[in-house]
Amino acid sequence: MVYARFRVRFPESLWIGRLSREYPSAVVTALSAMGIDDSVVTLVEVVDAPPAEVLELARSDPTVTTFDPVAQSDGRLLFSYRTRSTLYRAAERSGVPPLYPVEVRDGWADIESHASREGVSKLVAELEAENATVEVTAISEGPAGDALLTERQREVLTEAYERGYYDSPRRCSTAELAEELGVAPSTISDLLRRAERRALGALVSDGAS
Incomplete structure (x- = not known):
């Protein structure tokens, strides 16, 4: 398989x-x-x-x-x-x-x-x-392994990480990410949500196995 x-x-x-x-x-x-x-x-x-x-x-x-x-x-x-x-x-x-x-x-x-x-x-x-x-x-x-994320999800997630979206305090907003990537803020939010769900789902699955 x-x-x-x-x-x-x-x-x-x-x-x-x-x-x-x-x-x-x-x-x-x-x-x-x-x-x-x-x-x-x-x-x-x-x-x-x-x-x-x-x-x-x-x-x-x-x-x-x-x-x-x-x-x-x-x-x-x-x-x-x-x-x-x-x-x-x-x-x-x-x-x-x-x-x-x-x-x-x-x-x-x-x-x-x-x-x-x-x-x-x-x-x-x-x-x-x-x-x-x-x-x-x-x-x-x-399982999916390195192929977990789509190319677009990986691109957005990498950009968010490198620009400090996940830092505390946050150094980059959703609106700033959207402007950088040339898409609407709602699209960025949707892409990040799906990418985060996939990544966390794989992490939970690996921990349970």
Whole structure:
């Protein structure tokens, strides 16, 4: 069993990919997905994209059969939608479901999985057969190890650490980090929260083993 991480470039036919390319600084996160009959229902969180534009793009896509907003706050939209997703079915055929949440930025999704090496190869082949571009960015035996964080999470976490965000007293604010990296403060907060959760989760797991 290996841990693998991929970068998957969504094809133009997938509306989530078009959304994230239209708003490249937005963080689009698929929190969960479930196949129902010939469709897939996905729960998604979008940070830093206009909710009205997200709604319009979804409802103008012929593959999206339902779109249901769940919650909305400043710069953040949570919704579920139902569609005929060939990428989801490709993962099903490979027998290697992705580990959620799946983060999408600028048309690229960071996908993680635990599977045999044969399963990983089959997943890549199935995704590529659906016109997705796949890059294997990390693979290791057993748990995530050094591949724990996405490239973007590692970049933001490193910047925060080096600029004194975690010092006491704190030498750098979220707003200053956001200005340095050219994104919204809410995006920085979201990225740091996810990176911290992954890092702490791995630490707790290692301590319990």
